[in-house]
Amino acid sequence: MWRHLKIIGFLLRTSIAVQAQYRVDFLIQFALSFFWVFWNVAPLLLIYELKPTIAGWSRAEALLVIAAFLILKSLLEGLVMPNLNALVQHIRTGTFDFILLKPADAQVLVSASKVVPTNLVGFSAGIGLATWASVQLDPGPSPAALFLGVVMLMAGATIIYALWIAIICTAFWFVKIDNLSFLFSSIFDAARYPIGIFRGWIRAFLTFVIPLAVMTSYPAMAVLGKLEPGPTVAALSTAVLLLLFSRLLWRWAVGHYASASS
Amino acid sequence: MNELRAFPTMLRIGFQELVAYRGEVLIWILSTTMPLIMYAVWSTIAQAGPIGRFDEATFAAYFLSTLVVRQLTSCWIVWELNYAIRTGSFSTLLLRPVSPIAYYAAENLGALPFRFLVLVPVVGGAWLFFRDLPFVLSPSRLALFFFTTFLAWLLIFLFQAIFGLLALYTEQSLSFQEAWFGLWAMLSGYLVPLELMPKVAVFARWLPFRAMGSLPTEILLGHLSDADLATSILTQLGWVVVTLILMRVIWARALLRYEAFGG
Secondary structure, three states: OHHHHHHHHHHHHHHHHHHHOOHHHHHHHHHHHHHHHHHHHHHHHHHHHHOOEEOOEEHHHHHHHHHHHHHHHHHHHHHHHHHHHHHHHHHHHOOHHHHHHOOOOHHHHHHOOOOOHHHHHHHHHHHHHHHHHHHHOOOOOOHHHHHHHHHHHHHHHHHHHHHHHHHHHOHHHHOOOHHHHHHHHHHHHHHHOOHHHOOHHHHHHHHHHOOHHHHHHHHHHHHHOOOOHHHHHHHHHHHHHHHHHHHHHHHHHHHOOOOOOO | OHHHHHHHHHHHHHHHHHHHOHHHHHHHHHOOOHHHHHHHHHHHHHHOOOEOOEOHHHHHHHHHHHHHHHHHOOOOHHHHHHHHHHHOOHHHHHHOOOOHHHHHHHHHHOOHHHHHHHHHHHHHHHHHHHOOOOOOOOHHHHHHHHHHHHHHHHHHHHHHHHHHHHHHOOOOHHHHHHHHHHHHHHHOOOOOOHHHOOHHHHHHHHOHHHHOOOHHHHHHOOOOOHHHHHHHHHHHHHHHHHHHHHHHHHHHHHHHHOOOOOO
């Protein structure tokens, strides 16, 4: 365990060093990430100029959801997506051989070999926004509620990671799945709005099939003290089960790796 | 003109390439979820009462049309050009007796039959589900809808071509496209109908984004007075002329910088 943590630290340092070589690109991406924060939040603020509450969510409450969205999206784009896209490349070209040969767990190696540091902007903006929204709440959230909110957010992050591993595992059979990842991130776009806004089958889809509600709305509801014990337990156990499932799927999928060349 | 003679053949090639990768293309098409998300959001907001001229049915019509326009105007030349220039495969395209831009245009337009095919069940299903959507469907409106949609495609295509050619100057040309898309989504009525934007955003009417976004939809909804309609289409045509000139200038200059990596 400790050895793997050290490996992760080393991998991330190397990745940042590699990207620091391309300074102009780095600066442009850095500037753009501020623009994207604004881009994500502005429509919501605009909508709340027209109506004070939407589907029972006030502006401050909806801001909590979008804060959770920003944090998870930064994790997704800064940590999860670059790594797993690189893995698809490895599988396609056959360089996955070299990863399997290394004396460490392959899943750890492919999950932490790349990081995009400019996503720290979105991540910090999410934390800032969550703080700002919490201050506006009346009555303010209790420490226990805040703690539960953070726990639920971590559960959300776990679910995203597990789903991604599951998506990537299909690459061992279908090879070219770049656009599946694109499809996933375009569905993830819906996570920026409180689940209460969606109705009928869309809400059911976003709660049970691709549990976006669990990722961004549940942490906000936990902070607001609106999350019932039932859904809390269900969401946490979903996260744990999905993580276990993705680990099993990964081991099974790696067993089917047939290498590309030679 | 070689381009004109070769265009039908290139269209056919574009279509066949698409058919070869149909599964992948279908997923790309399915990825256009934003209009659906925005419809879900806006219709919930309009439940308590209409916002301006927009009630629930208007939002349904607006975002259905937005989805159709987005599908029909979809382009990917910037990624292709960027890739071709970086890897040097651009050389092969330059050797052909037709302009690479015409080739890419044919490839993009060749995708249209497939996109229509995918859109038919979507539009049909929405029609059955909502019954009467407040569209104004006179033949002249429909003709104007398809005309402005074509011009919107042309504008999107030309801007992408310009950003793609910038790869000859800088490796960051995809970042420009990314920022451009962000501006487009905000100011084209893709997320928020321009009518519902705050007063300060009134300038958005004159930017190219509306001409590449909600203009065909506004026409089909009958939201524009005759005078509005005329000025909007003239503005769109004006932007087409501007981008065509810009394109020619950049093409002439940027090409001299091509170094054919790896050739």
